């Protein structure tokens with residue numbers, strides 16, 4: 349008998365089904381929002397995550413990494429008024445995106461649960477919130493997205509970059525899955541589904557980047 353469906357950690361629909369088992373870990377798929385996710389009982393510990401993050405080399409000056417981040421920064425900047433200020437949520441140890449946005453004249457506060465755990469910045473609201481290469485690490489994505497949405501002012505933007513999952517036949521060998529701290533995988537349809545539920549606009553200017561706009565006008 350197939351196992352009972354479980355709740356999707358992204359959209360909370362109680363209908364996720366097993367996708368496949370690989371490397372002793374099992375992955376599930378949500379038919380509602382099309383997210384794929386690791387069985388929560390296989391989530392890495394905080395210590396294992398920290399060790400892995402220290403291997404990431406996101407140097408602020410690294411030209412290749414800046415080019416990579418420009419995929420999000422360029423379409424976001426086109427939509428932001430000159431004096432806009434935002435928050436980089438999950439900035440990591442070397443906040444390269446914040447440096448780029450500041451160079452373009454926007455203010456950027458920083459938050460990271462490991463490297464910049466300043467709760468005060470989460471008590472404010474912003475014209476934009478960026479979240480690059482972070483959402484795939486969320487153990488409780490629905491709660492994280494709820495928190496992110498609350499940080500965005502009316503008319504403001506939530507900008508997310510994560511490698512979109514596209515092909516289940518390549519999932520087992522997909523490089524993105526091999527990082528043990530990557531526990532949830534999104535398709536562009538996942539974000540469109542979330543935005544529709546929230547009543548937000550959703551744009552995908554380029555693969556792996558989604559810009560979601562909260563309705564309303566800036567005060």
Ligand SMILES: [Zn+2]
Nearest residue numbers: 356359378381
């Ligand atoms: Zn779902």
Ligand SMILES: [Zn+2]
Nearest residue numbers: 481482484530
């Ligand atoms: Zn990652």
